[in-house]
Amino acid sequence: MPRNRAAPERPALTVDVVIFRLADERLETLLVRRGFPPFKGRWAIPGGFVHKNESLDAAARRELKEETGLEGIYLEQLYTFGDPKRDPRGRVVTVAYFALIPGTAAARAGDDAAEVGWYPLIKLPEIAFDHKNILQYALRRLRYKLEYSAIGFQLLPSEFTLAELQAAYEIILGEPLDKRNFRRRILEADVIEATGDYRSGTVGPRAALYRYRPDAVAEVKARRLFP
Amino acid sequence: MPRNRAAPERPALTVDVVIFRLADERLETLLVRRGFPPFKGRWAIPGGFVHKNESLDAAARRELKEETGLEGIYLEQLYTFGDPKRDPRGRVVTVAYFALIPGTAAARAGDDAAEVGWYPLIKLPEIAFDHKNILQYALRRLRYKLEYSAIGFQLLPSEFTLAELQAAYEIILGEPLDKRNFRRRILEADVIEATGDYRSGTVGPRAALYRYRPDAVAEVKARRLFP
DNA sequence: ACAAAAGTGTTCGATATACACCCATGT
DNA sequence: ACATGGGTGTATATCGAACACTTTTGT
Numbered sequence: 258m259p260r261n262r263a264a265p266e267r268p269a270l271t272v273d274v275v276i277f278r279l280a281d282e283r284l285e286t287l288l289v290r291r292g293f294p295p296f297k298g299r300w301a302i303p304g305g306f307v308h309k310n311e312s313l314d315a316a317a318r319r320e321l322k323e324e325t326g327l328e329g330i331y332l333e334q335l336y337t338f339g340d341p342k343r344d345p346r347g348r349v350v351t352v353a354y355f356a357l358i359p360g361t362a363a364a365r366a367g368d369d370a371a372e373v374g375w376y377p378l379i380k381l382p383e384i385a386f387d388h389k390n391i392l393q394y395a396l397r398r399l400r401y402k403l404e405y406s407a408i409g410f411q412l413l414p415s416e417f418t419l420a421e422l423q424a425a426y427e428i429i430l431g432e433p434l435d436k437r438n439f440r441r442r443i444l445e446a447d448v449i450e451a452t453g454d455y456r457s458g459t460v461g462p463r464a465a466l467y468r469y470r471p472d473a474v475a476e477v478k479a480r481r482l483f484p
Numbered sequence: 485m486p487r488n489r490a491a492p493e494r495p496a497l498t499v500d501v502v503i504f505r506l507a508d509e510r511l512e513t514l515l516v517r518r519g520f521p522p523f524k525g526r527w528a529i530p531g532g533f534v535h536k537n538e539s540l541d542a543a544a545r546r547e548l549k550e551e552t553g554l555e556g557i558y559l560e561q562l563y564t565f566g567d568p569k570r571d572p573r574g575r576v577v578t579v580a581y582f583a584l585i586p587g588t589a590a591a592r593a594g595d596d597a598a599e600v601g602w603y604p605l606i607k608l609p610e611i612a613f614d615h616k617n618i619l620q621y622a623l624r625r626l627r628y629k630l631e632y633s634a635i636g637f638q639l640l641p642s643e644f645t646l647a648e649l650q651a652a653y654e655i656i657l658g659e660p661l662d663k664r665n666f667r668r669r670i671l672e673a674d675v676i677e678a679t680g681d682y683r684s685g686t687v688g689p690r691a692a693l694y695r696y697r698p699d700a701v702a703e704v705k706a707r708r709l710f711p
Numbered sequence: 712a713c714a715a716a717a718g719t720g721t722t723c724g725a726t727a728t729a730c731a732c733c734c735a736t737g738t
Numbered sequence: 739a740c741a742t743g744g745g746t747g748t749a750t751a752t753c754g755a756a757c758a759c760t761t762t763t764g765t
Contacts, residue, residue, distance in 0.1 A: 265533030267494040270566075270577060306492035313566035313577070337564045337579050339497075339540035350497060350540070352564050420744075437746070438728070461743040462735040647717075664719070665755070688716035689762040717762075727752070735744080 268339070268348040272316045273304030273388070275335070275353065275395040276325065279360040279412045283377040284429055286392060287324060288384075290372040295345045296385030300376070302392065304351065317354040324373065331357045331411040333402075335395055343387045355395045357411035403429055407448040410469050418456055418464035419443070495566070495575040499543045500531030500615070502562070502580065502622040503552065506587040506639045510604040511656055513619060514551060515611075517599040522572045523612030527603070529619065531578065544581040551600065558584040558638040560629075562622055570614045582622045584638035630656055634675040637696050645683055645691035646670070 276287040288300035303324045307316040313334065322328055332354055339350040376382055378396055381389070402408055409425050410417060423439045443449065450470050455463035503514040515527035530551045534543040540561065549555055559581055566577040603609055605623055608616070630636055636652050637644060650666045670676065677697050682690035 265496065266536045268497055268534070269492065270495055270497065307495070307566065307577075309493045309575070310568045312568060313564060334563065336561065337540060339534070339579070341537045341539060348536070350534075352566070418744085435729070436744090437730085440745085442727095458737090459743080460737045460741075462745075464744060645717090662756070663717090664757085667718085669754095685764090686716080687714070687762095687764045689718075691717060712765100714765085715763090718760085719758105721757090723754100723756085725752100725754075728750080730748090731746105733745085736742085738739105738741085 266348065268350045270307045271304050271349055271351045272307060272313060272320055273302040273351045273353045273391060274317050274320050274324070274332070275302055275355040275392060276321065276358060277355065277395075277399060277412065278358050278362075278375065279425055279428060280375065281377075282424070282428060283379065284396075285375040285377050286395075288374055288376050288382070289324075290374070291385055292372070299383045299385040300374075300381075300388075301385040302353075302388045303373070307352075313352050317352075317356075321354075321356050325358060325362070327358055327362055331408060335391075335398060338387060338391060340387065351391075353391050353395070355398065357399075357408065359414045360412060361414045400430060407443070407446050410449065416452055416454070416466045416468050418466060420464060422449075422467070493575065495577045497534045498531050498576055498578045499534055499540060499547055500529040500578050500580045500618060501544050501547050501551070501559070502529055502582040502619060503548065503585060504582065504622075504626060504639065505585050505589075505602065506652055506655060507602065508604075509651070509655060510606065511623075512602040512604050513622075515601055515603050515609070516551075517601070518612055519599070526610045526612040527601075527608075527615075528612040529580075529615045530600070534579075540579050544579075544583075548581075548583050552585060552589070554585055554589055558635060562618075562625060565614060565618060567614065578618075580618050580622070582625065584626075584635065586641045587639060588641045627657060634670070634673050637676065643679055643681070643693045643695050645693060647691060649676075649694070 278285050278287075287303060289303050290300055291297055303320060305316075305320050305323075307313060308319075311319070314332070317332055317334075318328070318330075321330060321332060333356075335353040335355050337350065337352045341348055343349065343351075378392065381392065384392070403426065409422055409429070412425050412429075413421055419440050422443065423434055423436065426439070427434055448470055449467040452466045452468050454466045456466055457463055505512050505514075514530060516530050517527055518524055530547060532543075532547050532550075534540060535546075538546070541559070544559055544561075545555070545557075548557060548559065560583075562580040562582050564577065564579045568575055570576065570578075605619065608619070611619070630653060636649055636656070639652050639656075640648055646667050649670065650661055650663065653666070654661055675697055676694045679693045679695050681693045683693055684690055
């Protein structure tokens with residue numbers, strides 16, 4: 258708490274939300290093209306000022322909804338970036354968040370009709386500010402969380418097959434996983450359950466559909482899921 | 485980055501530094517007694533405003549030095565707390581850090597002669613603001629980091645015996661550890677090395693002294709150190 | 712001599728890893 | 739009929755957990 262009153266400052270405070278989705282068998286993130294300097298024409302993580310009487314989480318949720326139209330999305334505070342020089346216009350401290358949206362969710366363009374686009378993380382366009390750092394940080398955290406907790410299904414629709422879930426993990430972790438070991442572990446972790454339905458319309462046997470168990474504990478502390 | 489310019493706000497921005505040390509076989513934290521309302525007489529985590537042209541990390545280091553006189557200390561950003569009602573005087577967003585200082589480091593009272601004291605985490609006094617939350621969060625993070633990375637020696641002087649290190653881990657994790665397993669794991673982790681000297685003046689065999697290997701990688705990602 | 716504390720290996724159980732075939736279904 | 743892909747079990751290696759005695763030194 259403030260006791261030293263020397264040279265305080267009231268920096269602008271923003272939230273930036275790194276929004277991940279799976280599409281075309283890649284991990285993608287939503288970026289906004291800047292129409293004005295600085296960094297005109299380059300791409301930035303969507304974000305905005307924190308409003309009066311608004312918590313940081315609420316600000317992040319609002320931004321996420323403005324950009325994608327989605328609510329009830331997995332969202333987590335990532336890190337706060339406050340280098341004095343990170344915005345050439347003046348001091349702006351940003352609290353970064355990351356969000357995982359289901360790949361099928363039709364994320365509409367932002368209300369303000371700015372130019373927005375999804376970009377794969379392996380092939381990013383020219384990035385504004387220190388946002389490349391933030392994206393790298395978010396990716397590290399996502400991979401880490403995927404190994405230690407069971408949040409992969411946040412990137413899938415509400416019902417999914419085990420093959421789809423495994424594919425999501427493989428895309429993000431960037432390595433193939435053994436099918437039998439994957440299924441055993443994910444089921445033993447007790448975070449998903451079979452719906453009883455099957456995916457039809459495909460060649461071959463019908464795959465059982467699973468859903469997230471909302472009553473499950475999100476954090477799997479005792480053991481690494483995918484060591 | 486800011487694109488939505490509706491109702492922005494410039495909250496006061498502070499850093500709070502949860503400072504941990506080991507003393508009297510307990511984990512203690514430094515607290516400052518508030519001399520004025522709100523929460524007059526209650527105890528708060530040391531902190532203060534972020535200055536102009538000062539990064540968040542620099543602000544945290546400055547606060548840490550002001551309170552303890554120490555430099556070159558382990559310091560890590562924890563989380564940012566921004567509930568609009570967390571300070572009754574107005575909007576104050578705080579970036580919380582945590583620091584680990586060697587138990588022997590004579591942490592002098594703060595420059596401003598405020599009333600400060602070390603308190604064991606198991607028996608905290610009346611806490612101001614939302615600082616109890618922050619302390620709990622910091623303790624969780626400390627325990628977690630201790631299990632997955634090798635930072636326990638940050639709470640010990642530069643040279644220490646394995647018995648001392650084990651005692652530190654036991655205090656923080658709150659459970660006894662097997663001596664032989666502890667020694668094997670901590671040595672296999674390759675973060676400490678024998679100095680070649682021995683601790684004398686004690687009853688019984690002389691214990692070998694160890695030091696931190698500064699070239700070692702801090703994060704032990706591959707495996708839990710103490711599962 | 713005795714008390715205190717340092718140092719040292721092995722066994723056993725649990726967990727992780729590697730690996731291949733059968734069968735249902737749609738075309 | 740055949741191509742596609744879902745579903746299933748086991749053997750081996752690695753890792754974690756539990757456990758006791760000997761030796762050194764100061765008093």
